Amino acid sequence: MTPHSAPVRTKKIGSFYPPQRTLMGPGPSEIHPRVLSAMFRPTIGYLDPVFVQMMEELKDLMRYAFQTRNSVTFPVSGPGSVGMEMCFVNMVTPGDKVIVCRNGVFGGRMIENVERCGGIAVVVEDTWGTPVDLNKVEDAIKANPDARVLAFVHAETSTGVASDAQALAALARKHDLLTIVDTVTSLAGIPVKVDEWGLDAVYSASQKCLSCTPGLAPITFSDRVIEKVRARKERVHSWFMDLNLLLGYWGETNRTYHHTAPTNALYALHESLLLLQEEGLENAFTRHERNHAALRAGLETFGLDFLVEEKYRLPQMNAVYVRAGVDEKEVRHRLLHDYNLEIGAGLGALAGKIWRFGLMGYSCKMENVMLCLCALETVFADMGQEVDFGKAESAAYHAYARTPSQVRPMRVAHA
Numbered sequence: 001m002t003p004h005s006a007p008v009r010t011k012k013i014g015s016f017y018p019p020q021r022t023l024m025g026p027g028p029s030e031i032h033p034r035v036l037s038a039m040f041r042p043t044i045g046y047l048d049p050v051f052v053q054m055m056e057e058l059k060d061l062m063r064y065a066f067q068t069r070n071s072v073t074f075p076v077s078g079p080g081s082v083g084m085e086m087c088f089v090n091m092v093t094p095g096d097k098v099i100v101c102r103n104g105v106f107g108g109r110m111i112e113n114v115e116r117c118g119g120i121a122v123v124v125e126d127t128w129g130t131p132v133d134l135n136k137v138e139d140a141i142k143a144n145p146d147a148r149v150l151a152f153v154h155a156e157t158s159t160g161v162a163s164d165a166q167a168l169a170a171l172a173r174k175h176d177l178l179t180i181v182d183t184v185t186s187l188a189g190i191p192v193k194v195d196e197w198g199l200d201a202v203y204s205a206s207q208k209c210l211s212c213t214p215g216l217a218p219i220t221f222s223d224r225v226i227e228k229v230r231a232r233k234e235r236v237h238s239w240f241m242d243l244n245l246l247l248g249y250w251g252e253t254n255r256t257y258h259h260t261a262p263t264n265a266l267y268a269l270h271e272s273l274l275l276l277q278e279e280g281l282e283n284a285f286t287r288h289e290r291n292h293a294a295l296r297a298g299l300e301t302f303g304l305d306f307l308v309e310e311k312y313r314l315p316q317m318n319a320v321y322v323r324a325g326v327d328e329k330e331v332r333h334r335l336l337h338d339y340n341l342e343i344g345a346g347l348g349a350l351a352g353k354i355w356r357f358g359l360m361g362y363s364c365k366m367e368n369v370m371l372c373l374c375a376l377e378t379v380f381a382d383m384g385q386e387v388d389f390g391k392a393e394s395a396a397y398h399a400y401a402r403t404p405s406q407v408r409p410m411r412v413a414h415a
């Protein structure tokens with residue numbers, strides 16, 4: 001077949017109507033109706049004065065989420081991966097040494113980024129499911145005094161482990177290194193204190209705990225990053241992600257065309273950040289903890305063990321070993337087809353070994369936890385497993401009863 005002979009379609013194509021799913025995977029998370037309805041509003045020009053006003057509000061709302069006063073705080077047009085790449089292309093020049101921590105899939109991608117920028121990655125390896133080891137990082141810094149950047153993932157979505165971003169950043173500052181920090185899964189799910197912890201280049205994504213539509217990457221850069229990028233002798237290799245050029249659009253004054261901003265997606269991000277502010281960061285964190293405790297109590301009744309030691313677990317990403325004797329893929333398939341419920345599979349070395357239950361943002365609510373436990377009981381029973389019906393739900397209810405009730409689930413306000 002030549003490249004020109006694409007098969008002739010015989011089926012008439014109609015509009016696409018996706019099913020309504022319960023999303024409990026590694027992202028995207030479910031989207032609040034107010035966020036979806038924000039996207040329907042009229043498209044206007046990306047330099048329209050009304051739009052520009054909204055951009056300034058968006059930057060302020062992002063500063064709230066990141067707990068920072070950094071003036072350079074804006075959403076990059078692209079998924080979390082573009083946020084990641086944006087940090088590396090601006091901060092790494094050919095020949096630069098970067099210390100990269102790998103304890104899961106996303107640390108591996110950071111190494112790729114360093115190498116593609118012509119840098120040299122000094123890799124600090126940790127077992128998947130464990131946090132980044134501070135001692136190993138300090139050893140690597142001491143062994144490589146010429147390294148100028150430390151890169152790590154705060155919340156490893158592939159394993160559900162949290163690393164100590166505050167301590168890692170303190171270590172970097174002590175040795176005069178700048179940090180690149182992945183907060184894609186942590187932001188709005190657990191505390192991310194950019195200023196207090198002294199993080200430098202920090203990126204996230206719209207579709208995890210922010211519960212916005214996928215395709216935007218909030219970033220924030222400290223003044224130290226800006227100085228470093230301004231002092232570069234070599235141009236940034238990516239035109240699109242060159243911070244110096246992007247600031248012509250997202251900066252404070254003299255805005256000019258850089259690329260056509262995804263206006264409607266930005267309305268959605270504005271709305272999702274507004275919801276976060278209305279709820280309050282602390283309440284959002286408590287809500288994640290509370291639903292995690294209930295899900296965990298339920299999952300444990302099935303004999304499912306967590307991959308991660310208790311004190312390092314992310315409430316928003318629960319990785320458990322697959323139940324012995326069941327086909328893990330079949331379980332996910334049945335959950336999706338019989339209950340419209342999506343959960344995550346294991347990645348890389350953990351493929352086939354774990355399930356990942358996400359409780360991110362708007363997906364992090366009691367009805368999802370209870371549906372998930374009930375569906376699992378039924379699926380396990382259908383697959384011939386012994387099940388004590390109601391035990392998981394009961395454990396979850398008791399966990400809810402033990403945690404503060406002033407934290408109400410995020411309200412579904414009128415759109």
Ligand SMILES: *Cc1c(COP(=O)(O)O)cnc(C)c1O
Nearest residue numbers: 079080081106155157184185205
């Ligand atoms: C999802 C994720 C990314 C990538 O984000 P995309 O929007 O899929 O490009 C990066 N890092 C972590 C920790 C993630 O969970």
